[in-house]
Amino acid sequence: MSEEYATDDGRPHGSLAHRVPDLGALELLLAVARLGSLGAAAREVGITQPAASSRIRSMERQLGVALVDRSPRGSRLTDAGALVTDWARRVVEAAAAFDAGARALRDRRDSRLRVAASMTIAEYLLPGWLLALHAERPDTAVSLLAGNSAKVAELLLDGEADLGFVEGLTVPAGLDSAVIARDRLIVVTAPGHPWARRGRPVTAQELAATPLILRERGSGTRQVLDAALGGLARPLIELSSTTAVKASAVSGAGPSVLSELAVGEELAMRRLVGIPVEGVPLRRDLRAVWPTGHRPTGPARELLSLTRG
Amino acid sequence: MSEEYATDDGRPHGSLAHRVPDLGALELLLAVARLGSLGAAAREVGITQPAASSRIRSMERQLGVALVDRSPRGSRLTDAGALVTDWARRVVEAAAAFDAGARALRDRRDSRLRVAASMTIAEYLLPGWLLALHAERPDTAVSLLAGNSAKVAELLLDGEADLGFVEGLTVPAGLDSAVIARDRLIVVTAPGHPWARRGRPVTAQELAATPLILRERGSGTRQVLDAALGGLARPLIELSSTTAVKASAVSGAGPSVLSELAVGEELAMRRLVGIPVEGVPLRRDLRAVWPTGHRPTGPARELLSLTRG
């Protein structure tokens, strides 16, 4: 009876969706924060003022916190409202990235710019780039195909993609490339692991001697690690997705090695901690690739320049 | 009648909420990914199988992409579905952080653990810690009060908070402290800024000589920067919130100096780029604080240990 009503399950969480306002409400809150008026915010998101009023009110009831100070000449956020708005902004940004990705995924054919990307890049970086591209060139429709390096190369060489992104150690034959960023692999453990408390860095020998939670052989991450250790990484468990590896590491099964792109959230939330390592070059280049000779032009060139800042 | 059924992207955007599935649907998708069955996923989120089936189907219609392969003996994600699920996970995680924060904000008084935190910590780190705490001690109700260092000190000394978090250079009098993390300040510009393309790092002299977009004097970030430069930071614009500073920097108004906690998203999305700097110690300690003598115990001790991993 500590929780709400019909959640007899009593499990981890009684459905976030019932406790977190929906995206429309969060967007509305951001608009109120920016514009300082319920009515103006309502206009911006395309609803009427009473609807906005009611929606903000019901959000306040749901959260149990006053979010805005209403006055006859405008509405300002309360202190708590400012904090909630910042958290809301993060949710909305994640949703915008979701949307940018989904939009690219939808436009499978006949799009002006067809991008092929490896999974890690498609998952963690591309949505952000697509948002930036959309901001600069709203008319450019982008389509996205995801696969491993070989698949990306094949799509480019077959003329089914205009620009590719890969994260391997080598550039597939027949492609030109440009390094757009460097990714670092990080050794991580759950906070309770002995490595999390020792003072000195882990050495290459220790890392090679310790069974690790890893992606399967052939994955980009595994390739880099094997190369760095001289082909010696010992698997404790082999899993086929980054997500599964993370979940296993968080649960305390053992140390793992993952891209810093993949574990940013877990590190911030202290579900995982990064372990310093010495003597192991755990870096890899992230590259844009295109068929030799076909220098990117038009939207592809634009996207490429965005990725390099 | 809404005038916008044609989703043609001729405008900034036609409301995310209409193009991104709601949180319930995203949670359902995650459950399907994990359990490999619509029915099992439905059971987990507390709805019936037909409801789940319909909901996934309408999400696929909305996104225009097939997400799951249904078969008479279960459902597996398609390739696109796996990617969408990963993006969905990020939205759900942001929502979970929102919920953890809002929950703490709601329980203003009479909670078992009352935390006071500076804005940056409350905004970027605390929700994650609260999630972790909730996972380990689901019954502990936490309340949150946010303010600057002086406010945090006051709350602790008045007995109105059990544990505090501050980010200043000094520890307020009457408090004991422990360093829980180090925050790095980063020089950032919009991708188009000249600094984004030059090869060599910016020097302390250059930084001190360049007008910057900054928080107001007295903010923790500004204090650290002034100290690092010898009190010389020149403001181009002074703004009163980190969000406003970020927005201004993204728009290309000039270089800025911000906490790495605050700009992670912007860096990943390439809306901002980090500029290497040499000869300037842009680090600051993030500290947990408590009244001298009152060593944290119980839930406070638990939370403290989580923050240190």
Next chain:
DNA sequence: TGAGGACATAAGCTGGTCTTATGAGCGAGG
């Protein structure tokens, strides 16, 4: 060949959110 699991379809109910219409404070200007 029949049991059981998994998903799809159909029909009806419910609740939340929208709309329009209207009222009520506060400030500015004729």
Next chain:
DNA sequence: CCTCGCTCATAAGACCAGCTTATGTCCTCA
């Protein structure tokens, strides 16, 4: 001093999305 213009609040009805129950189809396994 009164009215206009801005703000937000309230009320009553329409509508739609999503839920439930009941049933049908397909596949696999014993």
